Amino acid sequence: MSLPSYQKAAVIEGTELVIKKNAFIPSFEKNEVLVKVIAASVNPTDWKHIDYGSGKTQGSVSGCDYAGIIVSMGEEVEAKGDLNLGDHVYGVVHGSSLERRNNGAFAEFVAASPLVLIKAAKPLKTIAKGQENIPSGPVETFEGASTLGVALTTIAITFSYYFKFDFSKKPLEDDFLLIWGGSSSVGQIALQFAKIYGIKVIVVASAKNHHHLKSLGADHLVDYHDADAVEQIKALGKNHIKFGFDTISLPQTNQKVHSAVSENATTNSLLPFNPKDLEDYRSDVDITVTLAYLAWGKNTKVPFPWMETDENGAAVSNPGFPEACKTFFKVASKALNEGSVKHIPITVLPKGLNSLNEAFDLLRHDKISSGKLTVRIEDSA
């Protein structure tokens, strides 16, 4: 395929995305592939990079979750031989980046790292036009595949680095994992991998989503609207809740997860917070925080405060993060290609990239429960 010089891309301008027809195609490194994007999905981080970006993300291409077809490869990738031109792949890129402004998933092309990419074992299809709402199911379409990159990368760091889940061994029989926010994008995928690992899981979500979460393997379900949710969790966990994953990470959920876990537990949040703000701070609990953008092992600038930054103000990574991704993505590739882990329910928006500002508003106002908003690039007029 001969590559064009310019592409259509959704670029941050002011407080919204503007579709540019003459954005540059991202250049790619020797250890990356260039992917023609077929579908891309929306994450809370996309709108947060506009609203909390203090203007720093202006001009960046938005979007992190993509699925598409490899159209070119860096020399290191080619030499390794694991990937080929024409492969159908899905994963994550650092959209709305301050350092690589041309590279976002809401575009015709992304430069993607094989570290956080899944190669579909069978060719992916596209969902028939007019079919907007797709239930949770095995990953057989580009739309379904495009919902997974951010969640997989986040879970790789949380499970394989911070929780030290070793998927080649069985967990301790009595141990529990608490997932607060089980119906979120990260929560639903985390639940399925927790069950592959074999740990018992207490899941917190609205009652309306309990049936679906039970079908994904939840051992116990608690509704976060119940005033005594923390007491219910403690009673179910019998002082064996060794891990607490807060996939919502609001001040009130940080507090509740910290209160609910058992002695000497490890908790993980997806947004930084000050432990001093916790009402019942316990020094026996190991509080950890994941930032998926650090998966590549490089310090990375983000437009909001991060816990540890280097002399250039970049969030500090750790060589353990790419290692965790390598290990976890092997497990993930097998599970997703076998169909034992399913994508979450999807709504395909009608106008491709032109639907994104509307999608951001739905997420900003918590209008999406247990689902992912997805666009197809070809639907963008």
Ligand SMILES: NC(=O)c1ccc[n+]([C@@H]2O[C@H](COP(=O)([O-])OP(=O)(O)OC[C@H]3O[C@@H](n4cnc5c(N)ncnc54)[C@H](OP(=O)(O)O)[C@@H]3O)[C@@H](O)[C@H]2O)c1
């Ligand atoms: N640091 C990182 O690397 C990283 C990575 C991914 C995500 N994140 C952050 O993690 C958060 C979740 O992201 P996501 O994409 O997974 O979210 P999402 O899918 O947009 O989350 C929506 C879900 O949140 C649930 N929810 C809302 N308030 C809740 C509460 N108080 N307790 C329990 N569940 C609640 C809703 O559940 P019900 O409908 O059941 O009420 C809804 O299904 C966002 O803040 C995002 O920015 C960070």
